Amino acid sequence: MQIAIAGNPNAGKSTLFNAVTGARAKVGNYPGVTVERKIAPVALPSGQTAQLIDLPGCYSLVARSAEEEIAHHVLTGRLTGERPKLVVCVADATNLARALYLVLQLIELEVPLVVALNMIDVAEKRRLKIDHVELSRRLGVPVVPLSARYGQGLETLLRTIDDALVAPSKPQRFPLGLTEADGITIAALTGDLKRTAGDVTWLLTSNLRDLHFAENDDLEKRVAAARQSLDANTPGSFSRRVIEARYTIIDRLIDGVLDARLVTEDSLTTRVDKVLLHPIWGFVVFMLTMMVVFQTIFFWAQPFMDGVEWLIGALADQLNALIPESLTRSLLINGLLAGVGSVLVFVPQIAFLFLLLTLLEESGYLARAAFLLDRVMRRVGLHGKAFVPLMSGFACAVPAIMAARTIESRRDRLVTIMVTPFMSCSARLPIYVLVIAAVFSSSPKLGGVVSVGGLVMAAMYLVGFLAGLATAFVLKRTALKAPPPPFIMELPTYKMPSAKAVARLVIERCRVFVTQTGVVIVALSVILWALLTFPAHDAATDAERLERSFGGTLGHVIEPVIAPLGFDWRIGIGLVASFAAREVLVSTLGQVYALDADVEPDSPALRDALLADRDPATGKPRFTPLVGVSLMVFFVLAMQCLSTVATVKRETNSWRWPIAQLIYMNTLAYLASLLVYQGGRALGF
Amino acid sequence: MTSLPLAASSDAAQSTLSALTPGTTATVIAVDVPGEVGERLMEMGMTRGTRVTLVRRGFLGDPLQVNLRGYMLTLRKAQARLIRVTA
Numbered sequence: 081m082q083i084a085i086a087g088n089p090n091a092g093k094s095t096l097f098n099a100v101t102g103a104r105a106k107v108g109n110y111p112g113v114t115v116e117r118k119i120a121p122v123a124l125p126s127g128q129t130a131q132l133i134d135l136p137g138c139y140s141l142v143a144r145s146a147e148e149e150i151a152h153h154v155l156t157g158r159l160t161g162e163r164p165k166l167v168v169c170v171a172d173a174t175n176l177a178r179a180l181y182l183v184l185q186l187i188e189l190e191v192p193l194v195v196a197l198n199m200i201d202v203a204e205k206r207r208l209k210i211d212h213v214e215l216s217r218r219l220g221v222p223v224v225p226l227s228a229r230y231g232q233g234l235e236t237l238l239r240t241i242d243d244a245l246v247a248p249s250k251p252q253r254f255p256l257g258l259t260e261a262d263g264i265t266i267a268a269l270t271g272d273l274k275r276t277a278g279d280v281t282w283l284l285t286s287n288l289r290d291l292h293f294a295e296n297d298d299l300e301k302r303v304a305a306a307r308q309s310l311d312a313n314t315p316g317s318f319s320r321r322v323i324e325a326r327y328t329i330i331d332r333l334i335d336g337v338l339d340a341r342l343v344t345e346d347s348l349t350t351r352v353d354k355v356l357l358h359p360i361w362g363f364v365v366f367m368l369t370m371m372v373v374f375q376t377i378f379f380w381a382q383p384f385m386d387g388v389e390w391l392i393g394a395l396a397d398q399l400n401a402l403i404p405e406s407l408t409r410s411l412l413i414n415g416l417l418a419g420v421g422s423v424l425v426f427v428p429q430i431a432f433l434f435l436l437l438t439l440l441e442e443s444g445y446l447a448r449a450a451f452l453l454d455r456v457m458r459r460v461g462l463h464g465k466a467f468v469p470l471m472s473g474f475a476c477a478v479p480a481i482m483a484a485r486t487i488e489s490r491r492d493r494l495v496t497i498m499v500t501p502f503m504s505c506s507a508r509l510p511i512y513v514l515v516i517a518a519v520f521s522s523s524p525k526l527g528g529v530v531s532v533g534g535l536v537m538a539a540m541y542l543v544g545f546l547a548g549l550a551t552a553f554v555l556k557r558t559a560l561k562a563p564p565p566p567f568i569m570e571l572p573t574y575k576m577p578s579a580k581a582v583a584r585l586v587i588e589r590c591r592v593f594v595t596q597t598g599v600v601i602v603a604l605s606v607i608l609w610a611l612l613t614f615p616a617h618d619a620a621t622d623a624e625r626l627e628r629s630f631g632g633t634l635g636h637v638i639e640p641v642i643a644p645l646g647f648d649w650r651i652g653i654g655l656v657a658s659f660a661a662r663e664v665l666v667s668t669l670g671q672v673y674a675l676d677a678d679v680e681p682d683s684p685a686l687r688d689a690l691l692a693d694r695d696p697a698t699g700k701p702r703f704t705p706l707v708g709v710s711l712m713v714f715f716v717l718a719m720q721c722l723s724t725v726a727t728v729k730r731e732t733n734s735w736r737w738p739i740a741q742l743i744y745m746n747t748l749a750y751l752a753s754l755l756v757y758q759g760g761r762a763l764g765f
Numbered sequence: 766m767t768s769l770p771l772a773a774s775s776d777a778a779q780s781t782l783s784a785l786t787p788g789t790t791a792t793v794i795a796v797d798v799p800g801e802v803g804e805r806l807m808e809m810g811m812t813r814g815t816r817v818t819l820v821r822r823g824f825l826g827d828p829l830q831v832n833l834r835g836y837m838l839t840l841r842k843a844q845a846r847l848i849r850v851t852a
Contacts, residue, residue: 174835324807452824566805567841568806
């Protein structure tokens with residue numbers, strides 16, 4: 081038996097869900113779309129157990145976004161074939177009119193309904209009086225005042241649910257008061273399609289073209305024809321007449337039920353917003369907040385990541401000592417354990433980022449940040465909320481891409497996911513350090529103060545950032561063409577996030593990453609291990625094994641392709657290996673040059689080996705500053721991170737986007753490096 | 766699109782939401798924002814007869830923050846310009 085929870089965003093839907101289920105919810109995606117589905121069992125006072133489904137938060141059921149479409153399809157049973165036995169609509173008591181807009185639509189769809197009038201404590205504090213008994217009488221639906229946050233009224237709600245399951249309420253009918261002409265067209269279509277009037281109104285007001293679960297063509301045509309004839313009637317379009325009619329009903333419903341004569345504004349929100357939305361102070365606070373977020377994922381997560389790496393290293397040492405040298409040992413340590421390690425090493429960053437992000441979102445600050453940044457982000461066609469993922473991308477693309485979940489519009493979220501990996505993440509840093517130590521460390525300081533190496537490094541960060549913005553700009557005009565997001569967004573009142581809810585969400589995100597993304601990462605890293613081990617797995621030295629492996633052969637094979645970028649086969653092997661993770665380039669080059677694999681990126685031994693490498697034909701050094709820059713530019717732009725690919729796959733729920741991203745970024749990287757190297761040569765560098 | 770005359774007499778104090786001075790309140794008389802964006806605004810409660818207060822303008826005057834039906838909403842100047850109001 082299913083019970084669905086519906087409600088506006090910020091109405092406290094998740095809080096109520098958590099409060100009545102208690103147990104950990106199962107989180108997954110709805111089939112075919114990237115909308116999260118949460119299900120948990122709830123024990124009712126009668127002894128029955130029901131499955132509680134948390135619907136995506138929405139203001140309306142008219143399908144314009146994936147969230148609204150899913151909500152509608154779950155409610156009507158179109159998605160799973162099972163109609164929920166009951167729908168609990170969470171209504172924010174401090175926002176009654178807008179909550180009733182959703183309630184009215186639920187009544188139109190004829191779903192059995194209970195209204196949970198949430199945040200009644202806040203409403204009382206603000207001296208907002210609601211006669212819930214009268215509201216219930218007028219709606220013909222049980223209305224239970226409660227505070228999900230403080231656990232008040234939950235028992236009454238559960239008892240009401242029990243009662244409603246036995247004897248469903250009889251909601252009042254609320255005729256939309258449409259004209260006779262409208263009525264005739266709708267009645268004709270209702271008979272024609274054999275659907276309820278509510279369902280027909282939904283079809284007529286929804287945008288069926290862009291929906292995921294397409295209706296059949298014939299139905300679509302009939303609906304389109306009916307809509308055309310309805311839109312010809314006046315005043316306004318049919319959709320607008322329906323919306324106005326609903327609000328007319330709402331105004332009548334709340335007249336005498338809602339007493340707002342003594343209402344006080346939320347003074348905390350008003351005062352805080354004076355600072356946080358201030359054109360100057362707002363930006364100062366925002367920058368400070370972002371600095372804390374960045375510091376957290378870049379530096380504070382470091383000790384934990386070091387800890388994970390130490391643990392994996394210690395485990396590898398143990399296995400090394402326990403198992404004799406063999407292919408199995410190599411698979412265990414260099415394939416499986418390395419894969420598991422590269423999954424776990426992301427967990428501290430994901431945990432920290434989501435801790436902060438959840439605090440920012442739950443408190444209501446994220447909506448303010450979006451308000452401040454809207455003007456800037458709109459230029460490239462991104463939503464104000466895209467700033468946090470982009471910023472986090474400078475630390476690591478994996479949690480950053482997961483953070484794009486805060487963006488509601490699917491297209492805007494996809495654009496953000498596509499460009500986030502261009503931000504120079506911490507894994508690119510060792511490459512920059514390696515190259516700069518090798519070819520720029522001896523350059524004289526510009527003007528005696530500015531180090532060339534530092535300047536080159538800053539330029540690399542800038543190149544990635546600009547490439548990301550340019551890509552967003554192009555994507556919004558081509559593949560993900562959409563008008564700039566309209567930015568019609570609620571600014572919720574500030575709330576203290578609940579520690580339990582935040583902890584739950586952070587744990588959930590980490591768990592999903594380890595179990596779902598992690599599996600893909602481990603599998604891919606075992607494949608890569610095989611590529612770099614076979615067929616010369618019994619070679620005498622690591623350098624020889626690597627050179628004669630499939631990956632090594634590939635390094636040789638691609639040499640003609642990468643030679644125009646200034647790379648030889650040694651870097652070629654490094655490029656192949658660094659698809660596991662960018663920083664692997666350093667250890668691979670260490671092995672290729674027959675040094676220790678544990679080599680540090682700025683080690684003098686590796687630098688000397690690189691600089692001593694000369695072209696046998698000309699006798700000139702191979703690794704010139706120009707080759708270095710070309711290599712860095714390649715790493716800035718290329719997608720060389722299995723974990724990111726796996727994360728994009730999981731977040732977009734398809735292989736299409738990660739593969740497109742892989743091809744696009746690597747082509748761009750190749751062309752840019754080609755331009756740098758050939759251009760540099762032509763200029764005499 | 767939905768320029769719906771409220772009454773036969775035209776009000777002299779007509780203006781648009783984007784032209785309001787921050788802190789002032791007015792009544793919506795027509796939402797002329799075309800397409801789905803206009804419908805979305807109306808679903809959020811921006812319908813004829815609603816009292817709307819312009820709370821503040823964002824950095825360089827855009828986007829706008831308004832108060833209607835007891836809650837805060839943001840929208841861009843481009844849309845607010847197409848919402849006709851009267852004092």
